[in-house]
Amino acid sequence: MSAPRAAHITGWGHYAPEQILTNKDLEKLVDTTDEWIVSRTGMRERHVAAAHETTASMAAVAGLRAIATAGLAPDDIDLILVATLTPDYPMPSTAALVKEAIGNTRAAAMDVAAACSGFVYAYATAHAYVTSGLASNVLVIGAELLTRFLDYTDRNTCILFGDGAGAVVVSASDAPGGALGIELTTEPQGAYMIWLPSGGSRSPSSGETVARNEHFIRMEGRETYRFATRTLASTALASVRKAGLQPSDIDLFIPHQANIRIIEAVAKGLDLPMDKMFVNLDRYGNTSAASVPIALAEAVNSGRIKPGDRIVMVAFGAGFTSGAITLEWTADPARGLAGEAAVNPNDVHVRAPVDWDSVDPIPAALAELMRRPGGPSVPLDDVIPDEPRPATAGATQT
Numbered sequence: 001m002s003a004p005r006a007a008h009i010t011g012w013g014h015y016a017p018e019q020i021l022t023n024k025d026l027e028k029l030v031d032t033t034d035e036w037i038v039s040r041t042g043m044r045e046r047h048v049a050a051a052h053e054t055t056a057s058m059a060a061v062a063g064l065r066a067i068a069t070a071g072l073a074p075d076d077i078d079l080i081l082v083a084t085l086t087p088d089y090p091m092p093s094t095a096a097l098v099k100e101a102i103g104n105t106r107a108a109a110m111d112v113a114a115a116c117s118g119f120v121y122a123y124a125t126a127h128a129y130v131t132s133g134l135a136s137n138v139l140v141i142g143a144e145l146l147t148r149f150l151d152y153t154d155r156n157t158c159i160l161f162g163d164g165a166g167a168v169v170v171s172a173s174d175a176p177g178g179a180l181g182i183e184l185t186t187e188p189q190g191a192y193m194i195w196l197p198s199g200g201s202r203s204p205s206s207g208e209t210v211a212r213n214e215h216f217i218r219m220e221g222r223e224t225y226r227f228a229t230r231t232l233a234s235t236a237l238a239s240v241r242k243a244g245l246q247p248s249d250i251d252l253f254i255p256h257q258a259n260i261r262i263i264e265a266v267a268k269g270l271d272l273p274m275d276k277m278f279v280n281l282d283r284y285g286n287t288s289a290a291s292v293p294i295a296l297a298e299a300v301n302s303g304r305i306k307p308g309d310r311i312v313m314v315a316f317g318a319g320f321t322s323g324a325i326t327l328e329w330t331a332d333p334a335r336g337l338a339g340e341a342a343v344n345p346n347d348v349h350v351r352a353p354v355d356w357d358s359v360d361p362i363p364a365a366l367a368e369l370m371r372r373p374g375g376p377s378v379p380l381d382d383v384i385p386d387e388p389r390p391a392t393a394g395a396t397q398t
């Protein structure tokens with residue numbers, strides 16, 4: 001079998017939970033202000049998963065939407081990659097759960113762990129599988145449920161992150177286009193700048209680790225910021241040059257949505273105007289591995305990308321990792337909205353364990369915020385999705 005020459009994005013889709021957490025809501029939890037968060041990060045609100053949702057369920061919805069956009073059936077997919085740092089469980093892989101939830105019977109499925117760079121790393125893996133002839137259609141998903149891994153007494157981290165999922169289908173093609181230049185980096189000297197101490201072999205979860213709050217994400221914000229501003233621009237530039245192009249040849253950058261000031265620094269570093277940078281972090285916060293594919297889906301569906309455009313997806317994250325893909329867009333952007341509408345989240349089900357149920361997954365502080373007058377309008381602990389919603393916005397849950 002001769003190897004196909006190119007790997008194109010043929011489908012894309014995203015999913016964000018209904019629940020919204022605003023900066024004003026966060027003011028009730030920690031010593032912060034809407035003004036501080038907006039001016040230091042650009043973020044205004046983020047989505048929060050309800051109790052019945054998991055990383056796998058959000059990934060499956062985004063994945064099915066990408067498959068519908070591509071005009072494929074679930075069984076046309078022969079490899080499923082899920083990039084996440086918030087899997088449903090340490091094992092099995094979230095990808096294995098997604099495979100069944102989307103109704104696929106034949107794909108290999110595995111997770112990719114590269115934190116916020118995970119989607120870009122997974123995309124590079126899909127490109128290699130497709131161009132080598134090992135796979136014809138790969139479903140690449142970035143999905144995160146970060147709001148369950150945050151310390152709601154730590155204002156340095158709890159204001160930054162949100163939940164969601166984005167996906168693409170990467171398909172074999174003999175036509176030119178797809179990825180033109182790929183750059184991936186890993187710098188382990190930054191390994192403990194963003195990390196989650198317990199739950200692994202170095203420190204398995206126990207009552208003691210929980211008492212020490214070691215089940216939450218920790219971050220050295222300033223060090224991470226320095227790494228991000230230095231690396232995002234250099235990694236993007238390396239990938240653009242590998243494609244034989246210059247930054248001015250690029251129509252749109254899809255950067256990891258961690259902080260508006262970081263994205264502004266990248267634009268400045270590449271000597272480009274901000275209108276070449278797609279930004280949606282004001283409505284999502286930082287969704288880690290989901291950030292780039294959610295932004296990509298929104299960029300295409302809002303008419304910012306057309307066939308023939310050259311785009312760069314670029315991310316950085318814990319590890320420290322970074323990655324960039326320079327690619328030529330070939331798909332019909334009009335397909336995206338129909339693909340999104342084709343999948344109802346309530347129709348997607350992830351296999352549950354037999355004879356086991358989880359504890360309430362919503363962190364106590366977030367649940368408490370929910371119960372306050374003026375808190376988010378839809379109950380987070382709505383474990384039955386088809387239940388009628390509260391009649392009025394702002395209704396409280398007891």
Ligand code: UT7
Nearest residue numbers: 031032033036040116155156159221222224225258259317
């Ligand atoms: O996907 C990768 C994940 N992480 C990132 O990309 C994060 C990268 N880092 C950042 O985006 C920024 O460093 C932050 C947004 C996290 C922080 O912004 P900063 O401008 O670097 O603030 P800082 O850490 O230098 O803190 C400045 C001050 C400190 O007070 P003092 O020491 O000057 O009195 C902080 O305690 O701001 C304080 N501060 C806050 N104040 C109000 C930190 N967080 C908050 C907050 N509200 N939420």
